[in-house]
Amino acid sequence: MNHSSNQPTDFICLFIKLLQLNPSEEIIDEYLSDPDLKYLRALTALFIRFAYPPVKIYTKLEKLYCDYKKLVILKSKGYAIIHMDEYIDSLLNEEHIFEISLPKIPKRNVLEENGELKPYVSVLENELNVDKNKKEDKSESESETEEEKDIDIFKNIKIPDNFFKNKKRKRSPDKKEKEIFKNKDKIDKKTENAKFINKDIKLNDKNEEANKIKLPDLDPESDEYWLELRKRIGIN
Numbered sequence: 001m002n003h004s005s006n007q008p009t010d011f012i013c014l015f016i017k018l019l020q021l022n023p024s025e026e027i028i029d030e031y032l033s034d035p036d037l038k039y040l041r042a043l044t045a046l047f048i049r050f051a052y053p054p055v056k057i058y059t060k061l062e063k064l065y066c067d068y069k070k071l072v073i074l075k076s077k078g079y080a081i082i083h084m085d086e087y088i089d090s091l092l093n094e095e096h097i098f099e100i101s102l103p104k105i106p107k108r109n110v111l112e113e114n115g116e117l118k119p120y121v122s123v124l125e126n127e128l129n130v131d132k133n134k135k136e137d138k139s140e141s142e143s144e145t146e147e148e149k150d151i152d153i154f155k156n157i158k159i160p161d162n163f164f165k166n167k168k169r170k171r172s173p174d175k176k177e178k179e180i181f182k183n184k185d186k187i188d189k190k191t192e193n194a195k196f197i198n199k200d201i202k203l204n205d206k207n208e209e210a211n212k213i214k215l216p217d218l219d220p221e222s223d224e225y226w227l228e229l230r231k232r233i234g235i236n
Contacts, residue, residue, distance in 0.1 A: 009074065011043065012098065018047050032060065038069045042087060049091045054105040055116050057092070062120065064088045073098075 008016075023031075031037075031044040041064070048060055067084040074080075090097050092108075111117040 011039070012100075014043055015046055018043065019050065022051070029060075032064075035067070035069075038067075038071065038084065041067070042071060042084065045088060045091060046097075050103060055111060057105060058108060058111070058117060061088050061092060065122070 028044055028048065031040055032048070034040060045061055045064065048057055052060070065085050065088060067088075069084045070081050071084060071087055072079055072081055091102070095102055095104075108117060108120065112119055
């Protein structure tokens with residue numbers, strides 16, 4: 001595609017001829033869309049780089065980043081092999097190609113800031129996103145299949161008919177037992193009432209004894225009077 005000496009190659013001659021003809025954009029798009037003629041595509045890309053405005057240069061040439069076909073170029077030391085995506089990257093970012101100075105164009109980020117271009121989305125990013133979605137779908141399907149297997153296992157388990165019948169259950173009391181419990185509750189209440197009555201009787205007895213006892217020469221409102229009274233009654 002190129003020669004290091006001043007003598008132009010056939011590729012450069014065809015490029016100059018294409019500049020003279022200046023074909024319409026429909027023809028250029030047709031040349032660019034043909035995947036079989038890789039050198040015609042490379043020639044058309046160089047023409048677009050020279051003849052088109054910056055926005056169209058980026059939009060048309062960035063589509064070729066997914067083309068990885070090999071191109072043979074001629075250098076001063078001999079032939080070399082590059083790929084189409086490398087060639088497109090050189091057209092968009094380098095200042096020279098094939099010893100030809102490329103017209104200056106603004107950087108892509110400048111056009112994005114001005115709102116003339118949308119942010120670039122790499123083909124590789126789309127492929128990675130597709131792979132991630134496939135993996136997520138696969139993991140979800142695997143988890144669903146595992147759950148279905150577990151459900152099938154539980155479905156296949158046979159439970160005997162007498163399984164629940166053999167379990168011991170709490171027996172409800174019959175009528176006689178209910179009557180016994182009621183009578184017991186009544187007896188307990190009576191004994192409690194009797195205890196309280198006995199306590200009241202004892203206290204009343206002690207109060208009567210205290211009233212009978214007389215403590216001369218002591219003031220009933222003094223502490224000594226009540227201490228002496230408690231000793232005589234037998235209250236510690």
